[in-house]
Amino acid sequence: MAKKDNIQVVALACSDCGRHNYHTRRNKANSRSKLALRRHCRWCDKHTVHKES
Numbered sequence: 001m002a003k004k005d006n007i008q009v010v011a012l013a014c015s016d017c018g019r020h021n022y023h024t025r026r027n028k029a030n031s032r033s034k035l036a037l038r039r040h041c042r043w044c045d046k047h048t049v050h051k052e053s
C-alpha cells in the first residue's frame, strides 16, 4: 500500500478563465514540479492548459 503522506489532492485551474475544473491526486515524492495538463474547459468550451493551483 502506498503511503498516504505522499498523496496530495490538487485543484487544476484553467489558464484562460482561471476557473477550477478538475481535481487530481499527485504523488509528492514522484513529482515536485507544478502540474500543467491540457484538459477541456467547459467554460471556455475548448482545450486549455490547466495548472495546479
Ligand SMILES: [Zn+2]
Binding pocket: 014, 015, 016, 017, 018, 019, 041, 042, 043, 044, 045, 048
Ligand atoms: Zn477556461
